[in-house]
Amino acid sequence: MIPSKRQAVLVNKPTDISSLNDDLMVEILGRLSLKPLYISKCVSKRWYGLIATSPLGKPTGKSAGLFVYDQTGKWGYSSVAPTDQFEEDLKKALDVNLRFLPFSPNVMVMGGSKGLLLCVHGRDHWLNFYVCNPLTKKWLEVPMPNNVNGGLKHSVTLDFEPKVSPHFKIIRYLHKCSTDPRRYGRPVYSMELEVFSSQTGRWIKNRVLHGPRATCSISQEISLNGSVYKLVNPLYIIAYHFRGNSIRVEEIQLPTAVTRASYGCIGEHGGRLYYSYWDHTVSIIWVLLDVRTRLWHMQHVMSFKSFSAVADRDLGKDKWKTVMFHPVAFLSDNEIVFLEESGGAVVYNCEEVRFRRMRIAMPYNVTETRFKVFSFTPCLVDPAKLLRPNYREPRQN
C-alpha cells in the first residue's frame, strides 16, 4: 500500500562529483597511481585538500620501501620493487636524502612512522625535533620539550597512523621510577613519558603505570592503529595505547621467547601485528589476531634446513652466509627483510618460498645490529599544516 503522506522528495539538483562525500572521494583518489594523483591536486581546492590530508598508498597496501637508520642518525633508503610504474614515479618524487631540510646535510634520523620521518639537527641539537615528509618535501619544527634534562637520547618514537588520526605524536621515554609499594601493597613500576601531539601543539608529561619490564632502552618499535608496540626481549611486547590524552600500557607475551641464540622482529601489515622468530633450526611467523585476548596465530613455519636450501638456490651457494639472519622488517604479511653484512638486503617470501635481493643505499656497511628499520608508506601529508592555527609558524623558506 502506498502511504498517503508523500515522502519528501529531494529537489532535483544535478548530481555531479561534488555530491560525493569525502570518504568516497578519498576511496577514489586513493586508488590512483602517483602521477595522476599529483595531477589531480590541481583540479580544485577540494581535491587538493583531500589529497593533501589523506593517506596514499598502493592499492595493494604494500609498503613502498624501507628506511634503515642507526644510533648515530645515519640512514639509508631502499625501494621495494623498482620495477613497477608506481616505484618509478615515487623515485622521481621522493627526496630520501632529505636535502629539503634547512639544516641539510647535518641531519640525524631518529625515527619514522608510515610516511613521516623524525629528524634532529645534528648531535648538538638532539631535542630540537623536526618532522618531515620526504614525499611532499615539507617539514615542521617541533617546539622544544619541557624536560630537557631527563631521558635517553634515543628513546624517542614517532607515532603516525593516518587511518586513525591525521595527527602525529612524538613520545619521549624519560625515566622509569618505582612507586611507593605501601600505596599498592606490591611494587608497581611507572614510567614518565613526555608526549607531543600535533593536535595540541604542546608537550605533555605523563606518568603511566607499567609492568616490571619498563624500559627506556632502544628496541624495535612500530606504530599501529594508534598504539606503539615495542619489542622487549626476551619474552614481551610492550604496547602503549593512546586514547586522547591518556595512555594505557600493557604487556603482551610473545608466543616464542627470543633467546641469545635466536632473533625476533615485529612488523605490521594490513592493520595487524606480526612477529617473526628465527633461530638455527626453525623460523616461525606469528600474527596477533586479537590484541585484547592476545591470541596469536602461527602463520608460517619452516625448518632451517629447507631454508638454507632455498638460500643456496636463490642467492648462490654459500653466498647467503653473509646474510645476518636477523629479521628487521615485514614488507607484507609474508615477506621478511634481512640485512647483509655488505650493506645489502634480502627479502624472503614465505608464501612463494624464495629469496630476492634488494638494494639498500646505506652510506656505510651495516656491521652492527643496533639499527632500526621502518617500512615507508608514502602519504601526502604536510606536517606543517597539522598544527593548530594559533601555533607560531616555523620559518619555512
Added chain:
Amino acid sequence: MSESTEKKMVRLRSSDGEVFEVEESVAKVAKTLQDMLEEDCADAVIPITCVRAPILTKVIDYCKDQVMISSSSSTTNNPNERTEQERKAWGQKFMEGVDSSTLCELLVASNFLNIEGLLNLGVDKMVSMIQGKYPQEIRDMFNVVNDFTPEEEEEIRNQNAWAFERDPYYKKRSSSK
C-alpha cells in the same frame, strides 16, 4: 501465517516517484535495505529518496545479477559461476557507456544503499576515467569549478613538475583531443 513458497516481494520508490517491485532476496543485496527488512518495516513502499528511477533500475539490475550468482553457486558444476576474469569482464560491461554524471549518481546510490560490490565497480570506473588526464580535462568531465588562482595553480604544478612532464602516454591522449 502459513509458510508460502511464493517469493516475498518488496516495493521500492525512487526519488521521482516510480515504484519498483523486486524479490526480497534482490533487495537484500543492499545492506541498508536488508537491515530495514529485518527490522520488519516490510509491507509499505520503501522510499529511496536520493536515487532517481533510471539509476535505481541499474542498481536493481546489479542486485538481480548478484542473486543469480549466489543462488546457483551452492550447487556443484554451476554454469553461472564466474572466474575472476569473467567477473572483471562482466563488471566492465556493466559499467560500459556510463557517463560521468550517471556514475556519480550510481556511486551516491550504492553508498546510500550500502552495496559494496557496486560501489567498488563504480570507484574503479571513476579511477579509470581520471587516470591519464590533465587537470582541465578532469574538470570538464566532472563539471568541477577551478577555484585556484592562476598563480596558485602554477605553484602546485611547479611543486610536482615531473608529474606534468609529457610522456608518450599522456601526449597521445591530449593530442587526440
